[in-house]
Amino acid sequence: MKDYEKYDAVALAELVRTGEVTPAELVDAAIDRAESINPKINAIVTPTYDMAREYAERPPQGPLRGVPFLVKDLNHVAGVPTSMGSRLFQDYVPDHDGHVVMRFKNAGLNIIGKTNTPEVGLAATTESVALGACRNPWSTDHTPGGSSGGAAASVASGIVPVAHATDGGGSIRIPASCCGLVGLKPSRGRTPLGPDVGEGWGGMSTGNVVSRTVRDSAALLDTIQGPMPGDPYGGPSDSDSFLTRLNDHPGTLRIAIDCRAFTGHDTHPECLDAVQKVASALAQMGHLIDEQALPLDHEEWGVAVGSVIFANVAHTVLARCTTLGIEPSLDYLERNTLRSVEIGQQLSATNYVKAIQRMHQLSREMATFMENWDVILSPTLVCPPVKIGWLDPNDDPDVYGARFGGYWGFTNLYNATGQPAISLPLHRTTDGLPVGVQFAARYGEEVTLLQLGAQLESELPWPLIAQLE
Structure with a gap:
């Protein structure tokens, strides 16, 4: 298929629906691109190409029928190893799909493999001993972020238009920032984590995707939202599609800005510039902007x-x-x-x-703060993408901890409170590295973030595909 990598998931699904391409042609295009690019970035660690070609012969009649897809190697696909990025799990092969994987399959997505992740999803980069370093397609000397680094690298390089990701402390938004993608962490309970666990990291972890376009994040959330029977959190309920509401105007939003990293480190000038540029654009769009100090210990x-x-x-x-x-x-x-x-x-x-x-108390404190604000704006990370090896999880723990605080310092608040938050690729450094800007909304108000994202995507469009050397 010509120019496969230039289409997002919604566009590819439409081509299948109208008969312009077949699911088999799509999977062949994705595999061809993966075989060409993956050796340079190490994003896919377990290919399932034969399984994908077989699936393409009879995909379900879902809204994303035949679209190539990847699953993060922390989640279960029946009969496919789940390494968790660790030597400890290298021989583990589940006999069942995770609930979210079941929903991806029911939507018609075709899984062509599993993506690189740090050991047990713990790091904010993706360079484990077990799987090796994953590289950022925009600059292969730099990290794609973590823990969904393989997912982000595969989408930014055009192997797939969208890929599964999870987020317990920033692991959707961090790689989205590093790789120039859209990364939406849903509200607590919005998407299922079972059947093996009821909650991840005390309710902080949730799953969704990274994508190149805002509409793909909306479309994918439509396919996986809602609890499964027995889930510990009922989650917010939205009967209307996120995708169909995407281009509705969100109204005049009250947006609070706080660029102080929770770790106490100074925020990098490029990240501050990103927020100021976006704040100016938002003001010109009619939104109300003000600097605020979040009421946090x-x-x-x-x-x-x-x-x-x-x-x-x-x-x-x-x-x-x-x-x-x-x-x-x-x-x-x-x-x-x-x-x-x-x-x-x-x-x-x-x-x-x-x-x-304490986390529950924090949720109530932030809910009170959000009575006066619709959205909080901040950088996604304390600094632009770092070089591979700079944040090595096998380094001296004290060195690692000090460096970690100078890299990661804005995302985990919203894991603790359960609020939705999105990273948008709205800035580039002077060296051309992506820098994300983060928006957080009230619990259950993902639609506000998606509509605001669609506005900014139109006003401040971003590059979609990294061109590897």
Whole structure:
């Protein structure tokens, strides 16, 4: 198929619907592009090309019938290994699909493989010992972000128009920022995580996609939203399609700006420039803009979020170690993961309950703040994409921790509160690296973010495909 990479998922589905191309032609185009590009970026770690070609012969009559797709290697596809980016899970092959994968398949998406992710999804870059470094298509010396780095690299390079991603502390929005993509983290409970877990990281984790266009993020959310029976969170309910409402005007929005990183590090000038440029455009569009200080005790809720993450990582790793009859060690784990397990083991049940209660209190504090504001605007990251190896999860833990705070510092608040947040690719550095800008809305108001994203996509269009050397 000519110019396959220039189409988004909605456009490809329309070509299939009208008979201009077949699902078999689409999957062949995607596989050809993957075989050409993936050796340069290491985005796809488990190809499923034979399975995809077979699926293309009889795809379901869903709204995205025949569109090539990739699943992050933290989630289950029946009969396909789930490595979790770790040597500890390298031989694990699930016998069932995750609920969100079932919905992707029912929509007609054709899974051509699984994408690179850091060990147990813990890092904000994608360079594990088990799977190797994934590279940013815009500059292969730089990280694509994490933990959905393989997903973002595959979409930015045009292998697929959209790919599955998850977000427990920023893992949809961070790679979207690094790779020049749209990355929407839905509200807590909007999309299912079962059947293997009811919640991820104490309710902080959720799933969706990264995409090149806003309408693809809207269309994909339509296909997967809503709880499954027995899910612990009912989630917000939207009977109307996000895609059909996408081009409705969101009205005059009250937008608060806060560019102070939660980690206390100085925000990079390029990221500040990105926010100021976007704020000016928003004001010209008629929205009301003002700088505000979010009412947060950063240290207190940071400790709470860390406790929840460490405890959940410890549980995941120790359960696998018990199955294998081994102890957690550097023979199977990276240094940052092992340290997280050790911290998690030291936490008491009362520590965990205290952390969850603090997160719930934070949600109420932010809900009160949002009574006066429709949207919060900030950078997505503290700095532009860093070079591969600069944030190495096998580095000295103290060095890693210090560098981490200078890179990541805006995203995890909205995981803790459950609010929806989106990163949009609205800026480029002087070296041409993507820089994302983040918007957060009230719980359940993804439509506001998508409509605002569509406005900005029209006013400040972004490059869609990275041209690898």
